[in-house]
Amino acid sequence: MSGIGMPDFGPDDHSDEVESETESEVTPIFELENVSVEFEMDRGVSRVLDDVTFDIHRNEVLGVVGESGSGKSMLASALLDAVVDPGVLSGDITYYTSDERPIDVLGLSDRDLRKFRWDAVSMVFQGAMNSFNPVMTVRSHFKETLEAHSAADEEHFERVHQLLEDLYLEGDRVLDSYPHELSGGQKQRALIALSLILRPNVLVMDEPTAALDLLMQRSILSLLSDLKEKYEFTLVFITHDLPLVKNLCDRLAVMYAFDLVEAGPTREVIGSADHPYTRALLNATPNLDTPIEDMNSIEGSAPDPVNVPPGCAYNPRCPLAEQRCEEEDPDLVQVETDHWAACFYWDDVDDAIPINVPGAGGETDE
Amino acid sequence: MSDAMEGESRDGSDTGDPPLLELEDLSVHFEKRTGLNPFADPEVVQAVDDVSLEINETDTVVLVGESGSGKTTLGKAAIGLQRPTSGNVRYRGQDIWDAKDGRGRVEIAHREIRKSLQIVHQDPESALNKSMTVFNALSEALHLRDEDLDSAGRRQRIYDVLAQVGLEPAPDYASRYPHQLSGGEKQRVILTRALLMNPDLVLADEAVSALDVSLRIDMMDLMLELQEVFDTSYLFVSHNLSNARYLAERANGRIGVMYLGNLVELGTPKQLIENPKHPYTKVLRWATPSLSLEEDDPGPPPVRQIDIPDATNPPSGCRFHTRCPFATEVCTQTVPRLESADDAQDAACFRQFDDHDYWDSDWLDADAADAAAERQF
Numbered sequence: 001m002s003g004i005g006m007p008d009f010g011p012d013d014h015s016d017e018v019e020s021e022t023e024s025e026v027t028p029i030f031e032l033e034n035v036s037v038e039f040e041m042d043r044g045v046s047r048v049l050d051d052v053t054f055d056i057h058r059n060e061v062l063g064v065v066g067e068s069g070s071g072k073s074m075l076a077s078a079l080l081d082a083v084v085d086p087g088v089l090s091g092d093i094t095y096y097t098s099d100e101r102p103i104d105v106l107g108l109s110d111r112d113l114r115k116f117r118w119d120a121v122s123m124v125f126q127g128a129m130n131s132f133n134p135v136m137t138v139r140s141h142f143k144e145t146l147e148a149h150s151a152a153d154e155e156h157f158e159r160v161h162q163l164l165e166d167l168y169l170e171g172d173r174v175l176d177s178y179p180h181e182l183s184g185g186q187k188q189r190a191l192i193a194l195s196l197i198l199r200p201n202v203l204v205m206d207e208p209t210a211a212l213d214l215l216m217q218r219s220i221l222s223l224l225s226d227l228k229e230k231y232e233f234t235l236v237f238i239t240h241d242l243p244l245v246k247n248l249c250d251r252l253a254v255m256y257a258f259d260l261v262e263a264g265p266t267r268e269v270i271g272s273a274d275h276p277y278t279r280a281l282l283n284a285t286p287n288l289d290t291p292i293e294d295m296n297s298i299e300g301s302a303p304d305p306v307n308v309p310p311g312c313a314y315n316p317r318c319p320l321a322e323q324r325c326e327e328e329d330p331d332l333v334q335v336e337t338d339h340w341a342a343c344f345y346w347d348d349v350d351d352a353i354p355i356n357v358p359g360a361g362g363e364t365d366e
Numbered sequence: 367m368s369d370a371m372e373g374e375s376r377d378g379s380d381t382g383d384p385p386l387l388e389l390e391d392l393s394v395h396f397e398k399r400t401g402l403n404p405f406a407d408p409e410v411v412q413a414v415d416d417v418s419l420e421i422n423e424t425d426t427v428v429l430v431g432e433s434g435s436g437k438t439t440l441g442k443a444a445i446g447l448q449r450p451t452s453g454n455v456r457y458r459g460q461d462i463w464d465a466k467d468g469r470g471r472v473e474i475a476h477r478e479i480r481k482s483l484q485i486v487h488q489d490p491e492s493a494l495n496k497s498m499t500v501f502n503a504l505s506e507a508l509h510l511r512d513e514d515l516d517s518a519g520r521r522q523r524i525y526d527v528l529a530q531v532g533l534e535p536a537p538d539y540a541s542r543y544p545h546q547l548s549g550g551e552k553q554r555v556i557l558t559r560a561l562l563m564n565p566d567l568v569l570a571d572e573a574v575s576a577l578d579v580s581l582r583i584d585m586m587d588l589m590l591e592l593q594e595v596f597d598t599s600y601l602f603v604s605h606n607l608s609n610a611r612y613l614a615e616r617a618n619g620r621i622g623v624m625y626l627g628n629l630v631e632l633g634t635p636k637q638l639i640e641n642p643k644h645p646y647t648k649v650l651r652w653a654t655p656s657l658s659l660e661e662d663d664p665g666p667p668p669v670r671q672i673d674i675p676d677a678t679n680p681p682s683g684c685r686f687h688t689r690c691p692f693a694t695e696v697c698t699q700t701v702p703r704l705e706s707a708d709d710a711q712d713a714a715c716f717r718q719f720d721d722h723d724y725w726d727s728d729w730l731d732a733d734a735a736d737a738a739a740e741r742q743f
Contacts, residue, residue: 067578068549168672183673184433213432213605214653218664219672240579243608243655247663271659284580286608287657288639292615297584301548359658 028096029202029234030056030079035091037074037083039305046305048087049074050258053332056202058096061228061235063245063266065281066255069302072238073126075255076206079236080117081105095120098201118149122200126207129187132179138190139175142197149198156197163193166230167223185216189223196227202234209244217241221248243287246270251338254278257303257313260332264339270360272350274341276318279353282360294356312343320345320352384459386566386599387421387444387483392453394439398678409678413439415627416453418704421567421599426619428602428610430650434674435624441569441603445483457482457566481511484565486573490552494544500528500555501540507562523562530595531558531588550581554588561592567599574602574609582609590616607654611635623647626677626685629704633711643713645690648743668743670734684714687730691738692717694727 037049049071056062066072074083083089093105097120108116117123125131132141142160146152161171167189174182174190182190188208195203205224209217225248228235239245245252246266253263254275262275273279280298283290300317303309309316315325324344332340343349393415397408414436421427421444429437442448443455446462455462457479463469465476487493494503504524508515515523528536531554544552553573560568570589574582586609593600600617604610607621614621614635621638623631623646631644642648645668652668669689675681684702687693696716707718716724729735 067580185673214607215432215649215667215669216672218653218655219667222664222666241655242579243657246655246657247661267659270657281580282657284583285657286579286582286586286606286612288608288611288651288654289656289658292612295583295612297582297587298580301550301581302578357657359660 026060027058027100028055029058030096031092031094032056032078033092033094035075035078035089035093037071037078038088038090039086041306044306047308048258048305049078049089050308051091052078052260054253054260054263056234056236057251059232059234060250061225061237061248063242063249063252064236064238064255065240065242065245065252067240067281067302069305070255071258072240072255073206074258076123076204076236076238079105079202079204080121080123081108081113082117082123095202115149118145118198118200120200121202121204122195122198123204124191124195124206124208127211129184129191129211132187132191134179136178137175138177138179138182142175142194145194145197151198160193160197163196164190166227167193168219169193185212185220188212188216189220192220192224192227196231196233199231200233202236204236204238206238207240208237210239210241217244221245224248242270242281242285254281257308258305259313260340260342261314262339262341263332264336264341268336268339270357271355273355274335274339274346274349275314275343276320276345276349276353277314278341279349279355280317283353283356285357287357289359290357296356320348384456385420385422386425386458387601388454388456388459389417389419389440389444390454390456392417392419392440392443392455393451394436394443394448395451411677412627412680413677414443414450415680417627417629419444419622419629419632421601423566423599424593424597425599426593426602426614426617427600427622428604428614428619429622429624430604430607430610431624432605432674434626434677436627436677437603437605437624438571440624440629441571441601442485444601445485445567445569446479447485481563482566484560484563484568486553486556486560486568486570490549490556490576493556494552496544498543499540500533500542500544500547503555504528504540504559504562507559511563527558527562531592533558549577550585553577553585557589557592561596561598564596565598567601569601569603571603572605574613575604575606583612586613586616589613593617607639607650611639623650626675626680628685628714630686630715631711631713632704633713637711641710643711643718644686644715645692645717645738645743646686647713649689652743665741668738668741670731684716691731691734691743693730694724695730696722696724696727698730 032052032054035049035052039046064072064075077083078089095103095105146156164171164174169189179187209220237245249266252266252269254261256277262269262278284297298317303313311326311328312330315321330342330344332342335341335346394413396411396413398411399408417440431437439448443450449463460474462479465472465474465479501524505520508520508523524540525536528539533539533554574585577585602613610621620632621635622629625646631647638647642651649668652664668691670691671689675688681688683699684697687697702714702716704712704714706712716722
């Protein structure tokens with residue numbers, strides 16, 4: 001196979017940063033270094049992913065959280081080198097195979113990339129349940145996919161039934177249905193089955209449940225947990241809905257204005273967030289526990305990609321912002337073993353912006 | 367003013383006037399043609415079935431439910447945009463469809479009713495005409511309401527109201543086209559357009575869910591502020607219990623839970639969230655993720671099957687019995703009424719009555735009932 005990664009990106013690069021905390025060894029499955037996506041527009045260059053450097057761990061569930069227009073979908077597309085024209089993707093993305101062989105994703109040939117996208121990394125896009133062809137039965141979709149990857153054998157068809165059953169779908173009834181005969185939730189579950197049919201190592205899901213009801217959303221999340229246990233894959237779940245993924249994700253990565261502002265274990269990011277934006281987002285998220293008088297929206301609005309404020313992109317909305325924040329763009333700094341925040345004043349956020357969610361910001365409560 | 371009918375006010379401030387809006391045994395059924403045979407009997411979808419609800423002056427009711435629960439159809443029927451198959455909708459005692467059809471003695475003209483009951487649409491992207499400035503969009507609404515205003519007066523009124531909803535400088539915003547507005551700003555314009563008609567009630571269909579999380583509180587606050595400024599009642603429709611709780615709690619209103627065309631529980635947000643009576647309300651509670659780190663893993667869904675049944679052929683008896691972990695034989699035969707065994711909220715479930723036959727009837731699925739009871743659902 002062609003497209004072996006450059007030797008610079010061996011798995012040892014960041015190992016000293018992550019090894020110390022967890023008992024089982026954490027190895028990366030994806031390494032992103034200085035990944036950017038730019039679009040040329042009449043109004044100027046639109047940078048919709050701004051110099052992201054980040055690792056995704058093997059077999060973890062990573063939640064990428066951000067509001068619309070924060071660049072989180074672009075991050076997902078970048079992982080599969082699937083940024084649409086005329087977007088220009090730059091930087092380095094390294095994928096590690098099961099035997100830890102590095103693969104330079106952006107250097108793959110078209111043919112290898114196609115194989116990579118289904119066999120290694122599979123993706124469920126936003127609103128993807130509408131991507132079923134309306135004149136084809138669900139069975140034909142499965143068949144077509146398996147044939148395209150020369151896997152249309154007995155074993156795989158058995159797997160189709162197993163997966164559908166895992167997703168609480170009646171195999172033959174669903175397979176013989178046309179897409180319009182299924183509800184949104186059923187279509188979405190059938191699509192998840194389809195995305196797992198070739199046993200990918202990574203499943204990337206971009207707002208897979210956003211169009212569905214709460215009950216179906218949460219049911220699908222609880223199914224995903226089970227599937228992940230059973231089939232062992234790395235799950236990257238992209239969403240704007242922080243509470244929804246709280247129980248699912250091992251780690252959270254928070255995006256604001258096209259860059260990561262905070263990343264760490266879920267309990268730390270929610271319980272003791274160290275970036276002012278993460279804290280403001282927690283306080284702005286409608287939920288059933290926070291007293292209503294303690295919920296506040298975030299002043300101002302997110303920046304236009306053509307016109308991101310200089311320095312820290314969050315500075316115009318940040319109560320902690322100083323002159324320095326208008327001049328310098330803070331890098332992610334390590335605040336705990338595996339907890340990173342891109343803020344000069346992360347040490348002050350506890351006092352300045354208390355988290356109002358009961359049972360979330362435990363440490364700061366009086 | 368009509369006083370043909372006695373109305374009772376929920377908060378005890380009984381004025382003798384009929385309620386602002388009264389839905390009585392309201393059903394909306396749609397015919398759905400399936401297959402290619404044009405002579406075949408169409409299937410009937412029971413989108414809303416036998417719902418009664420009163421909404422008072424400056425009242426707030428939030429309808430929550432899954433898609434297909436009939437909440438949007440009920441909302442539309444409430445403001446006279448959807449003709450009911452049976453039952454009545456009365457605006458201040460005047461039957462809306464009698465007024466429309468000129469049946470009986472019409473006390474309030476249909477035109478008047480239409481203006482008094484407004485809607486704010488779900489999707490801010492499609493609710494505004496792309497080639498119309500904010501000024502023109504609002505001017506059109508104002509024209510419908512108040513034909514006497516001259517152009518200077520109209521301009522002033524529009525600038526005032528834009529300032530009121532926080533779109534300042536108003537002349538700048540008035541000259542913008544929809545594409546020059548953010549999602550939140552579009553929502554504000556749409557809300558302003560509805561409120562310019564000076565309505566008594568605004569139906570807001572998922573007006574908040576489409577917004578980014580960080581803007582939702584802001585938008586809900588704005589709507590509630592304007593409720594006071596314009597003295598309106600709201601009927602919100604939402605699938606999100608967190609948003610519903612925020613709106614209803616701040617506005618001192620009620621939440622109505624819809625399931626498969628029925629209103630299954632109706633009460634204050636405190637009652638429904640802290641002490642839900644209907645197993646389906648508990649399911650919605652389960653489905654609403656918490657931010658608290660103290661919350662345990664919520665476990666699998668507390669229902670026997672996760673897909674909602676088809677509304678063309680709804681289950682007999684209690685419509686929730688096919689999914690309810692606590693369903694018994696009784697639930698498959700008898701339709702529970704929306705009522706209350708105590709002073710708390712109304713619910714359509716037999717479980718609130720200690721002496722009901724339900725308790726002597728056999729579980730449909732004893733394992734599910736045990737499991738759910740163990741999890742305290």
